[in-house]
Amino acid sequence: MTIKILKLLFEFVIWVFVPAVAVAGLYFARKFMRGAEDRKHKDTMSSGFWAGVMLFVIVLVNRVGEFYRYGFPDNEIFQGFNLMWALMSALVGFFALSGKRMMSPRLAGLGILVLVFLSLYGILHYLFIRTYNEIVLSLVAGIVFGILTHFAASSGGLKRILE
Numbered sequence: 001m002t003i004k005i006l007k008l009l010f011e012f013v014i015w016v017f018v019p020a021v022a023v024a025g026l027y028f029a030r031k032f033m034r035g036a037e038d039r040k041h042k043d044t045m046s047s048g049f050w051a052g053v054m055l056f057v058i059v060l061v062n063r064v065g066e067f068y069r070y071g072f073p074d075n076e077i078f079q080g081f082n083l084m085w086a087l088m089s090a091l092v093g094f095f096a097l098s099g100k101r102m103m104s105p106r107l108a109g110l111g112i113l114v115l116v117f118l119s120l121y122g123i124l125h126y127l128f129i130r131t132y133n134e135i136v137l138s139l140v141a142g143i144v145f146g147i148l149t150h151f152a153a154s155s156g157g158l159k160r161i162l163e
Helices: 002-035 039-070 083-098 105-129 133-153 157-162
Strands: none
Touching: 002 039, 002 105, 002 133, 039 105, 083 133, 105 133
């Protein structure tokens, strides 16, 4: 019975948690865009959002075009977990939120571009392509840990972002 519960929990993390974090990246990109008070800041982030979508389309066409020629990979969804990648990405997640308020409009647009592209590509790659799932799983877990640690260290931070 205990093994079945652990397997169920593991399958939940693999099949639900990781894709949900990638979708949450898109949600928070839109939330950051709507929360911008300065019109220039908002326009830059909106351009970054659509540039991230376009970059995803370019990479999607390139990758799927390769697979049509050479065949799709047939890898398992779980390919391992790398603790070093998780810890490094936790630091990135922690410090990315620390510098968010001081970000210039240009950097905010580039940040949104990267967030949108990585979210879309992460979903595609993790669920369908599956060649780097060890890295994707490790990065997602680490980034979420870093972000939650940032909110734990600041008073009311998580409550503020969820409102």
